[in-house]
Amino acid sequence: MNSLHIGIDTGTHTGIAVWDSRGQCFRAIEDMPIHKAMETVAKYKEIADQEGARLYVRVEDPRQRTWFGTERMSREEERKKLQGVGSVKRDASIWEGFLSDMGVWFEMVAPKRNVTKLTHERFVAITKWKGRTNEHKRDAAMLVFGR
Template identity: 65%
Template sequence: MIYIGIDTGTNTGIAVWDNRQRSFISVGCVAIHKALKIVEEYHQKALEAGTRCIVRVEDPRQRTWFKQMPREEERKKLQGVGSVKRDASIWEDFLEDLGVEYEMVAPKRNVTKLPQDRFKKMTGWNKSTNEHGRDAAMLVFGC
């Protein structure tokens, strides 16, 4: 079975975990339209092979906690939050239409912002990653 983690945003983190091999196939960051295509391809391969492909998407719409910050910083942060919330809606609609099994995951239910060295130690993934790819990977690591 294949699990795909999605960290929504301008830079879409995407990680593919093979639970039979107990390892990552890929961890990276791409534009949203490329991530949508990757998910569609894995879903199609799973259908052809008679197996399952499950997508886990970090869903900032489920965030219920906010810390205090200066007004200008708050305004910019809220604009960014609005765009990732929109992206989460796009993902949910896309996955629903495609018929992919998926779960929208609250940010607090995921380990995020791991430095690369700690990520490597935890997962065994030794290739270069960025924050978005690592956040996506932690959505599916160990599934």
């Protein structure tokens, strides 16, 4: 049976990638606000249902991260960094509730269990994706690449 795998990199610019297991290719790699990303997941749930495919979603979950690299920062830099960390942790909670309510299979993934921080060149070499990327798109894509 065919399956669609969606990777979500939480944050202000939510990375979202859709991997098609039958075609062994990405259908999309994008970034967008969280509400648009949720609409996109709902759209792909309908597509999966229409195609008789299974839908799997993997969300990078910063709540499972144990360090944040603030030891060499000024107080102001540390405050801003931790504020951002709190924001993406909140986003992960929102995603968890949204996906539970949708009734789709999902997994909240610890950042250390994903390949992150790839350069565009390295990402292209691994995935053969020709489109434009940024860190959020690449992190989302690596959550589902090759599944």
